Amino acid sequence: MRLAEMMTLRQTIGAGLLVTLTERCPLHCAHCSSASTARGRRLDAGALLRFLGTFRPELRPDVMMLTGGEPLTRPGLVVAAAEAAGARGTRTAVLSGASFARGGGRLPDSVRQVARAVDHFSLSLDAHHEREVAREDVFAALRALLRIGVATSLHLVGEGEDDPYLAQVTAQVRERFGTEVPMLVSAVRPVGRAAAWARPLPAPDASVAAGCGMAAWPVVAVDGAVTACCNQDVVDGRARPAHLVLGDLSSTAWPEVVERARRGPVLRMVRTVGPVHIAARGGEQPSCGGGGYCDTCHRLDDLTGARRWAERAGAGAAGELLQEAALRAGRGGGPATLLRRHGAGRYGELVGAVRPEGGSTHGAGKPVRTGGETTPPEDRSVHPGGESTGAGAGPVRPDGPHRGGTGEAGA
Numbered sequence: 074m075r076l077a078e079m080m081t082l083r084q085t086i087g088a089g090l091l092v093t094l095t096e097r098c099p100l101h102c103a104h105c106s107s108a109s110t111a112r113g114r115r116l117d118a119g120a121l122l123r124f125l126g127t128f129r130p131e132l133r134p135d136v137m138m139l140t141g142g143e144p145l146t147r148p149g150l151v152v153a154a155a156e157a158a159g160a161r162g163t164r165t166a167v168l169s170g171a172s173f174a175r176g177g178g179r180l181p182d183s184v185r186q187v188a189r190a191v192d193h194f195s196l197s198l199d200a201h202h203e204r205e206v207a208r209e210d211v212f213a214a215l216r217a218l219l220r221i222g223v224a225t226s227l228h229l230v231g232e233g234e235d236d237p238y239l240a241q242v243t244a245q246v247r248e249r250f251g252t253e254v255p256m257l258v259s260a261v262r263p264v265g266r267a268a269a270w271a272r273p274l275p276a277p278d279a280s281v282a283a284g285c286g287m288a289a290w291p292v293v294a295v296d297g298a299v300t301a302c303c304n305q306d307v308v309d310g311r312a313r314p315a316h317l318v319l320g321d322l323s324s325t326a327w328p329e330v331v332e333r334a335r336r337g338p339v340l341r342m343v344r345t346v347g348p349v350h351i352a353a354r355g356g357e358q359p360s361c362g363g364g365g366y367c368d369t370c371h372r373l374d375d376l377t378g379a380r381r382w383a384e385r386a387g388a389g390a391a392g393e394l395l396q397e398a399a400l401r402a403g404r405g406g407g408p409a410t411l412l413r414r415h416g417a418g419r420y421g422e423l424v425g426a427v428r429p430e431g432g433s434t435h436g437a438g439k440p441v442r443t444g445g446e447t448t449p450p451e452d453r454s455v456h457p458g459g460e461s462t463g464a465g466a467g468p469v470r471p472d473g474p475h476r477g478g479t480g481e482a483g484a
């Protein structure tokens with residue numbers, strides 16, 4: 074599965090699932106959005122595997138992205154999760170900070186096993202990571218992964234699209250790997266360890282409707298909560314407004330998660346016009362400061378007038394139509410439009426092109442084994458709510474350097 078395909082799915086509700094396997098990481102990157110350490114929390118493995126068992130071949134995400142922290146601190150769980158999801162037709166991507174590549178040399182056996190189990194293997198590379206893992210070591214790991222036969226990509230962040238680092242490193246990756254290593258480029262956000270120094274976001278304009286494109290893929294947080302987006306405050310539990318909570322690994326099945334993701338009226342309007350416009354329509358002031366867009370979303374439950382406006386506007390068939398129109402418009406712009414909103418649109422074409430490969434066609438997922446038989450892909454690609462699997466943004470996130478994400482959570 075190539076990066077472009079994941080990006081294309083990123084604005085389709087329930088087409089993907091982001092899973093935070095751990096907050097642990099052996100590296101100490103200065104921009105880490107999840108502020109991961111060697112002693113961070115870890116997701117309950119049993120609860121995750123039970124949850125993946127609630128996927129059904131006809132109702133499951135097309136792609137599951139495993140992030141952290143460093144997900145490869147749990148290689149056995151990565152393999153088990155990929156197998157459990159793959160049995161229902163979901164493909165798996167993993168996003169790693171490449172700590173295993175330090176010093177070069179042969180890939181560890183555990184990483185080789187992961188590479189054979191997943192459908193996409195992404196590594197992070199940027200100026201901050203390079204202080205932890207040398208660029209040449211990351212390149213050596215990419216070459217080894219490509220020899221194994223797994224699709225790869227690089228997740229790069231810079232200080233904005235004018236950052237000369239981005240121009241230099243993207244040119245070098247192209248020179249070394251051609252189009253075999255697509256790149257997802259975004260900007261460092263003032264989140265986690267970067268909160269004190271990264272460039273703040275521009276203040277939101279309340280007069281303009283700007284729907285959130287990051288609320289289509291549910292996210293499993295490390296404490297087991299299932300949230301509607303990958304905003305780091307939401308994932309970490311510092312802000313969990315009711316409209317962004319979709320369930321919990323221990324008590325909610327995937328079909329319920331998707332149902333809540335599709336039908337919540339406030340969430341629909343966040344996707345359609347964005348939280349700042351909702352606040353303005355309800356006669357409220359958006360939050361001040363650089364993080365005003367997501368901060369306003371966090372406060373919507375307390376802004377009574379705004380919440381009531383969104384509950385009315387997002388309800389019923391009319392709300393569903395509004396949401397679908399906004400999502401269709403977002404998909405129409407393609408990955409480049411999404412990337413422009415996240416700080417590095419100049420590099421949008423580096424995500425590459427969608428192309429069929431190895432039997433995995435766009436939106437079709439893995440072959441599903443039922444009693445020893447393999448169901449043809451065209452019989453399986455029924456997406457939640459009949460929505461076409463078309464568009465979206467893998468690991469770009471609104472406020473953080475990396476999560477597949479997420480949006481991106483850590484690696």
Ligand code: SF4
Pocket residue numbers: 285286287288301302303304307317343348366367368370371471
């Ligand atoms: S506006 Fe921010 S907090 Fe709200 S759903 Fe979008 S990413 Fe999440």
Ligand code: SF4
Pocket residue numbers: 098099100101102104105106107108109141142143169170171197475482483484
């Ligand atoms: S940015 Fe990624 S690799 Fe770096 S410390 Fe955070 S989780 Fe680890």
